[in-house]
Amino acid sequence: MKSKLKNFSLLTISTLIMAVGIYFFKFANNFTFGGITGIAVLVAKFLPISASDFSFVVNILLLIIGWIVLGKSFAEKTAYSTILLSVSLSLLERIYPMSHPLTNEPLLELIFAILLPALGSAILFNIGASSGGTDVIAMILKKYTSVDIGKGLMISDLIFTLAGFLVFNVKTGLYSLFGLIMRSALIDNFIESFNRSKYFHVVTSNATCICDFIQNDLQRGATIVNATGAFTGDDKYIILTVLSPSQAVKLRNFIKEHDPKAFLLVSNTSEIIGKGFHSV
Structure with a gap:
């Protein structure tokens, strides 16, 4: 209704x-x-x-x-x-x-x-x-x-x-x-x-903290991909998520405060198909 x-x-x-x-x-x-x-x-x-x-x-x-x-x-x-x-x-x-x-x-x-x-x-x-x-x-x-x-x-x-x-x-x-x-x-x-949203690639060593914030505070989903740093050889995680512009600001501020060494790639997207966005 x-x-x-x-x-x-x-x-x-x-x-x-x-x-x-x-x-x-x-x-x-x-x-x-x-x-x-x-x-x-x-x-x-x-x-x-x-x-x-x-x-x-x-x-x-x-x-x-x-x-x-x-x-x-x-x-x-x-x-x-x-x-x-x-x-x-x-x-x-x-x-x-x-x-x-x-x-x-x-x-x-x-x-x-x-x-x-x-x-x-x-x-x-x-x-x-x-x-x-x-x-x-x-x-x-x-x-x-x-x-x-x-x-x-x-x-x-x-x-x-x-x-x-x-x-x-x-x-x-x-x-x-x-x-x-x-x-x-x-x-x-x-x-x-x-339909514009923000598409995040977050390269981090602390995926749990960031994913908890995305799921519990922003009420959004995320995908974690295992990765390895090419220069250091350290184990890393890549978090993939799509947020509204206002949620994107909150996530950036959260990461800046709790994981300042994380590497972020943020891009605009307007074609998002899936649960929580547009159906096929």
């Missing part, structure tokens, strides 16, 4: 973050990057349908495809996000109608049009969901190819971004193209930062 409540909260918060970025900064400036909402900007220019209504219809169609290809669990999470995003955009149109951008600084607004939806999308991807639209296409590409989600989004969105040059003007088109590239890069970076 706790896990479901956490996922539900993340789904809601991330979707609302996306809605704010899309409505206040993307729609108002006619930026055409970002999948279905980018297409919606183009469609709203020529047809008597709002960008929000168009997004909802197309998202439902892609949701059905996602259900078939990616599974029921994905579709359930995506359905909630898709509906919440469309409803939020429709409510914002009625509560705070916008006939022009918030400011006269398009570059500043572009930053928020990139940052907020990218952050929302990354949170959704990280829990195995999406806001629908071309996100579904990107996740299908991720499932069957080695293409990263960010690159998949860039591939699926590029054609609609380029259309902004023809429908609006070169300035808007260039902003949209820049936004597409940055959004794709930010999503992968956000996802990596969410």
